[in-house]
Amino acid sequence: MNLINIKEPNLENDSKLCIGIDFGTTNSVCSVKLNDDFIYILDKSGKELIPTIVLYDDKEKFFGNDILKGKKYFDSIFSVKRKFTENYDKKIYLNERNNKISPVDVSKDFFIYIKKICEDFLKQKIFDCVITVPAYFDEKARSGIMKAAFMAGFRVRRLINEPTAAAFAYGLEKKKRGIFFVYDLGGGTFDVSLLKLSDGIFKVIGTSGDPNLGGDDFDVLFTKWALEEKLKIDLDNLSEKESLRIIKHFKLIKEKFANTNHISEELNINNSSKKITINIEEFHSCIEPLVEKTIQIASKLLNEVDTTIDEIDGFILVGGSSRIELISKKLKEIFGTQIFNDVNPDLVVSKGAALHGYELLNGSKNILLDVTPLSLGIETMGGLMEKIISRNSPIPVIKEQTFTTYENGQTALKIKILQGERETSTNNRNLGEFTLNKISPKPAGIPRIKVMFSLDADGILFVTAQDEETGNESEISIKTNENLDLAEMRSIVESSIINAKDDIEQRMLIESKIKAKSFLNEIESIKTEIKLLCNKNDQENIEKNIIMLKNTIKTNNCDMINECIEKLNKSTESFAQKKIEKDFSQVLGKGINELS
Amino acid sequence: MVTSHICWNCKNKVDPKNLFCSKCNKIQLPKTLNEFELLGIEEIYNLNLEFLENRYLKLQKMVHPDKFSNLSDKEIKYSTLLSSMINDAYQKLENKNSRANLILTLRGFTKESESKSYNDPEVLEEIMNIQNRCLETDSLQSKKEILKELDYKISNTSKGISESFDIEDYKNAYKLNIKLSYLEKIKNNLKML
Numbered sequence A: 001m002n003l004i005n006i007k008e009p010n011l012e013n014d015s016k017l018c019i020g021i022d023f024g025t026t027n028s029v030c031s032v033k034l035n036d037d038f039i040y041i042l043d044k045s046g047k048e049l050i051p052t053i054v055l056y057d058d059k060e061k062f063f064g065n066d067i068l069k070g071k072k073y074f075d076s077i078f079s080v081k082r083k084f085t086e087n088y089d090k091k092i093y094l095n096e097r098n099n100k101i102s103p104v105d106v107s108k109d110f111f112i113y114i115k116k117i118c119e120d121f122l123k124q125k126i127f128d129c130v131i132t133v134p135a136y137f138d139e140k141a142r143s144g145i146m147k148a149a150f151m152a153g154f155r156v157r158r159l160i161n162e163p164t165a166a167a168f169a170y171g172l173e174k175k176k177r178g179i180f181f182v183y184d185l186g187g188g189t190f191d192v193s194l195l196k197l198s199d200g201i202f203k204v205i206g207t208s209g210d211p212n213l214g215g216d217d218f219d220v221l222f223t224k225w226a227l228e229e230k231l232k233i234d235l236d237n238l239s240e241k242e243s244l245r246i247i248k249h250f251k252l253i254k255e256k257f258a259n260t261n262h263i264s265e266e267l268n269i270n271n272s273s274k275k276i277t278i279n280i281e282e283f284h285s286c287i288e289p290l291v292e293k294t295i296q297i298a299s300k301l302l303n304e305v306d307t308t309i310d311e312i313d314g315f316i317l318v319g320g321s322s323r324i325e326l327i328s329k330k331l332k333e334i335f336g337t338q339i340f341n342d343v344n345p346d347l348v349v350s351k352g353a354a355l356h357g358y359e360l361l362n363g364s365k366n367i368l369l370d371v372t373p374l375s376l377g378i379e380t381m382g383g384l385m386e387k388i389i390s391r392n393s394p395i396p397v398i399k400e401q402t403f404t405t406y407e408n409g410q411t412a413l414k415i416k417i418l419q420g421e422r423e424t425s426t427n428n429r430n431l432g433e434f435t436l437n438k439i440s441p442k443p444a445g446i447p448r449i450k451v452m453f454s455l456d457a458d459g460i461l462f463v464t465a466q467d468e469e470t471g472n473e474s475e476i477s478i479k480t481n482e483n484l485d486l487a488e489m490r491s492i493v494e495s496s497i498i499n500a501k502d503d504i505e506q507r508m509l510i511e512s513k514i515k516a517k518s519f520l521n522e523i524e525s526i527k528t529e530i531k532l533l534c535n536k537n538d539q540e541n542i543e544k545n546i547i548m549l550k551n552t553i554k555t556n557n558c559d560m561i562n563e564c565i566e567k568l569n570k571s572t573e574s575f576a577q578k579k580i581e582k583d584f585s586q587v588l589g590k591g592i593n594e595l596s
Numbered sequence B: 001m002v003t004s005h006i007c008w009n010c011k012n013k014v015d016p017k018n019l020f021c022s023k024c025n026k027i028q029l030p031k032t033l034n035e036f037e038l039l040g041i042e043e044i045y046n047l048n049l050e051f052l053e054n055r056y057l058k059l060q061k062m063v064h065p066d067k068f069s070n071l072s073d074k075e076i077k078y079s080t081l082l083s084s085m086i087n088d089a090y091q092k093l094e095n096k097n098s099r100a101n102l103i104l105t106l107r108g109f110t111k112e113s114e115s116k117s118y119n120d121p122e123v124l125e126e127i128m129n130i131q132n133r134c135l136e137t138d139s140l141q142s143k144k145e146i147l148k149e150l151d152y153k154i155s156n157t158s159k160g161i162s163e164s165f166d167i168e169d170y171k172n173a174y175k176l177n178i179k180l181s182y183l184e185k186i187k188n189n190l191k192m193l
């Protein structure tokens, strides 16, 4: 067990601070290394586990332990992290002012909150952090987390994988060497990573998992079973809020099984009290299928990376849900190897991030050699995926691929980037499309466009292209359908940190700049359409406002940027109107005026 | 034809085999090194994998972006690129199949200089035979037996490739390497069954 260090942080240090953030599905943990001290950061209530929950309520917002277990508790947003494997820009929540917001926005607010906790605790400004993500998160989920942290004003020094972070902290603390399996069962995700720990190098051999399998799923399964078996109640028939409340109750029962074999409790369902008794065997047989599933993923990974169980020095159990006794029992039974559970599974991930963050800013003694969890490829003609970087390749990695045209005189080429292990492209995650423009017109198959796909040490994708003939990189422009790439966002954060006087000002500046850049990107992508639909006067007006906005971004004046966005928006109104008319007439075959 | 390149930082002449400037110690980006040169190992087929891994880890410990995080953007970019190149080179050299292909390319042997498809009926039959048995396997025991047989075939084929390289019979090395790639593929599929 880690003892929580509660002594006052040593502020007379010259090392640069970098917070290690474990942004979890259920709980988040922040920690930091200051010279020779390592400390977990405590919130106002003195706790190191900060529930990852957000409550938007009547013009106010509440977070973590500040949300009291009262009536409104179950109106909170739980498990927002799970949304990152879906479309996280979709506005599915309402904030305190009743505006529709996305999972990224909610996470941004949560990151702002934990930034404040860190600053209050350490009594100084904080910008740098290392954030952990599930190893099995795809590129898109990683970008989403990074965006949320950027928008909160964090300078993200590195994203590292949760099991890697755990192994890093564990290896350093216990001075372990050898090959270890990290079994990481969090609230919403499951990861396994096989690592080789040697002097100064933490090398990931392979990683696998399920981004949508975690303690939450155990809770739901257990609740469903218990209600049906013991009380003849169908969980699906309860209201959403009521079922959430009951599931949280069963989560507590699940945790009690760590210390007892038998539970007998009063349960309040739909305003009537019911008695329920469950023994541990029943609980185990109920959750066994999910435990089996995790073990299968682990066995499959061993096979895949050509490692036998005899070569492994042990399992390191990480993540709050790994406390379930059945898990270590099953692992021991099937793999017959040592199980290490002598670290706090809730805290060790954050610690790894903080230790790594310290080294990144103050000189590294150790390197983390990680791998990409999923293959990266492009869609080919028949809707299949052609792999370019295969899963479990060490990162950073760069691969080249040459493309050509298939029509005479073709000047543009659209390429769809995919991530996943399935053969057909629709079964994999679509990371976005980009277009190679300004290819010099030639007969089909003659142009040779060299495209470089690189995954950096964060697992974030960058694409660059070059016409092999001219060797000119700038001649070809690449636009993905993402509004803003992370490099752009990173530089916005950098410049805002340097220029802003206080936190709120800094964040508003970041938001305005991001909005401005996204808007500029959007307009850039429809430039040809603008030329087609607008008269010369409108075009010139738009062009003038674009230049003005571009110049204002550099001034770091938030109000002026917003004003210029508004101006540019106004100048494109006539275009928007014409576009609607055009789209209408395309659909209906006649002009909008003829409709009535 | 070793041409030295110029350090981007201090303009000193740098041996292209060096990843760091000998004068100012800044990271360099040598573009002309092949995979063997990048890892600083002899261009041979029979590599000692442990030695290869040690070289690889030693290099990554020098160039990995973790070591450059608090330095200039340029150094971060160069370290990321160099680390990527070394990762890629290591992956290619670690695998027998791609290693043989690399050597063939470096020795000027191209696929185009040979007939494109590979039609040795005897080998094809051997491959088809074992492939069919994989598909029919139903017990763990028979799976283990086939895996054992595959391992034997793989090691034999690899030995053949090695011998062909020794006598500079690239055509034969190329043919055997195709056979090897089939066998590896079958083995991987069987393992994941």
Ligand SMILES: [Zn+2]
Binding pocket: B007, B008, B009, B010, B011, B012, B021, B022, B023, B024, B025, B026
């Ligand atoms: Zn120099």
